[in-house]
Amino acid sequence: MNKPSVEKDFAGRRVLITGGMGFIGSNLARRLANLGAEVTLLDSLPAGIGGNPYNISGYEQRLRVRAGDLRDADATADAVRGQELIFNLAGQVGHVQSMEDPLADLDINVRGQLSFLEICRRESPDAKILYGGTRQVYGPPRYLPVDEDHPVNPVDVNAVHKLAAERYHILYHRVYGLRSVVLRMTNVYGPRMRVKDGQNNFLGLWIRQLLHGEEITVYGDGSQARDLLYVEDVVDALLLAALTPGIEGRTFNLGGADSVALLELAKRMIEIHGAGTYRLITFPAGRKKIDIGSFVSDISKIRMDLGWEPITPLGEGLRQTIAYFRQHGEHYW
16 A cells, blocks of 8 residues: 655645653654644643643744643634644553542543544534553464454553443444544553652663663563553554554554563663662562563564554664653652
8 A cells, every 4th residue: 555645745734642641642743743734732730640831842833722621622622623644642541540439440541532533523523532551452472473463451540431432433433434543552652651659661760760770670570571652652643543544433543663681771871871779579469460561563464454664773763762861850850
């Protein structure tokens, strides 16, 4: 198939990014602004989720920012109205937090998403919607790599709610014709990620520990494998999915090019940084119950149907990420 040309096809397009001040949303927003799109960000900057005004530093005059979350019907309707493309990246992503406060997670990730889809159905029924899902919906893998036909078996509240949200997106495509696409992402990392703690991503905590001269804490024996996905590769996939016709109502995995054991990953980060130590520690009880072990995504479907694959080697992605937080860490710690 012929790949769309993102360099020219986004110029002048009206685009909304929910969760646009967050990690993935802000990197996407900056790229879209550079491509000439008319970009609106919808974000309420809730505590503990990852939104950060510094993420759009230097782009404040090139992006339209609206305060509000998906449960705010008036703000969402105003933001959605007239948009051609909607990147729906808003939501709570903390797995441990979801177990500690499941009703809050339900409100954000299920009621909020259903309210959002109802508003899209009324206010912008022709917009294409790209939903940022998660590989966590699969639960402990029965086989590796995990393809889209793998059974889903969420092991925490957040993953259950994310699965419900993605199925609402597919349902609204089937019943109402909304042009929804689900992208299940795995272990995204890079500049502008949350690093003050490990609520959103273990790698964020490791970066903070590394740059503060603390030991990197590796749970268990460190043999668990992960495929890490650099954020600019995610942005490439989102843009390509937005422009590719005929994929509405479908679900795709987004995964990294290679897998790495967590102990080896800690060693590579220390080598890139030029200093540091790590320590193997026992899994905290709350985390052990929701840990899924090794996970590697099968991305053959999106490679075949969209022509996408990650291009950033792990070492290069880690170097760029560590360099970013060396320079800008004061805005994130």
